[in-house]
Amino acid sequence: MTIALPAATVPRPRFRDLLASEWLKLWSLRPTRWAFPLTALIVVGIGVNGALADYRNFPQYSEGVRENFVPTWALRDAFPVASAMVLMLIVGTLGALSVVNEYASGLIRTTMAAVPARRSLLSAKVLVVTGVTAVFGVAVVAVSFTVTQAILSGRGVSLSFGDPDVLPSLAASAALAPMSALVGLGFGVLLRHGAATVAVTALVLVLLPSFVGQEEAWTAAVKFALPLNAWQNLATVAPLHVPPPYTPSPTHSWVVLAVWPLLATAAALALVRRRDL
């Protein structure tokens, strides 16, 4: 004899509850809460350090450097390569950890038994990670720009948001954060192992560009297909009298910055559905 359970009204599954759940999952972990402020501090600190050095040394700079300081050097101080590398490395790692944490601990089985719609689950995670890191990227870049230019304005060689080249450059820098996070997340789903994922993410995002030159057409093609170089092409303005060879168009570089995270996400969504846990 079976006793019928009280027929509770079951609410329709809502995607926004998956988003809320992933949001909660992200911020309930202590490391997330200090990783973002700490990263911001380091990234802005690198810019400030460079800007202060330029402020101090400006009178000793050669005529050529002074002439090109705005926009080339002022823009570099706003968000130096070192800042970009640190941002990519840490945010890429955070993106990787957002999935590796679950795989390595076994939590993934608990999560996926609760939400059998694996693609919806992963999509929610991708959206939350993208949103959080995009806001973070914009905030860090804006703060870094404002503070460094305030320092440089003491020498009368600062930029403002409205100057030509500034907004595209800042947009590319801000985009590095969500781009790196999604590449890390993709490798995380692929490899499911903490150390391996972080190593591969760091290799692709930060290390690989320094192994590839741009002297030949084909090496330049490979080089500018890497995210760090695409960013560099968009974020920096070369001094007028030194045109680098084989420089791709801004559109090309934006496509590169978009394709990496899209491919990573697509691969993750394809893998997550069929795999045993």
Added chain:
Amino acid sequence: MIEANELTKRYGRTTAVRGLSFTVRPGHVTGFLGPNGAGKSTTLRMILGLNRPTSGTALVGGRPFGALPRGLRDVGALLDARDVHHGYTARAHLSVLARSNTIPRRRVGEVLEEVGLAQAATRRIGGFSLGMKQRLGIAAALLGDPPVLVFDEPVNGLDPEGVLWLRTLLRRLAAEGRTVFVSSHLMSEMESTAEQLVVIGRGELIAAESLTAFAARGTRRRVAVRTPDADALAPALLAAGASVEAGTDGLLTVTGLPATRIGELASHTRAVLHELIPRSSSLEEAFMELTADSVEYTTAGDVR
């Protein structure tokens, strides 16, 4: 209701589960028994859509669980209590799960209360004992108030008081009309809880029947008899069809007769009994006998 139809799972050349078919019905606790490595966990993972069967199907409430958008209101599962992240507090862990399934927040407090973890709600899981993690896993399974509950070895790590609590809980959940499927590698755990049994060995079905029917299969039950009148009793036991092994100090180990029959024979032969002890329950015996050929890992001295 859980239905497994010709469920098979192969990993490369090893077959973990082979052609398994059984039905778990609502209203009573069904024990899922088998020696270590028999394929219990693999089967449960296939039921929960975590592992894909090589062939065959597993249905929960008539549908494959993996096709559902959300799971907690349909099946509450505790597969491995260690499937948690140590950085979360108990409350955060449950809140994340509840929210993903559109379960109201107050339910988290209720299930924490239910499993006795209310005091530890804001502690991080990393500091939990295995027993506490089992309770947390049970709390997660109860979140959605589901009609089907699946527990894989839930007794592991629980203290005696916890074991008693769990038995009461399982029986109550079944009495409420739910399907309760509980795995174990120890028959003794099931004796006082389960009414139905699914027994497997080496990935194949050995029995799917009531506890009583299963117990009746035990034929080689042994009884320890201590008597000063062994000379009189032993021939009577042999005549009744038992085999008798004589030990020291008047100890006889009798195989093939129940304790009641031995007592009667002792009375007839006027043999004084000092001890009359069934050496193991008939269930345990039946389990051991039936799974003897299918034990995956045996010690060297344990070859049967």
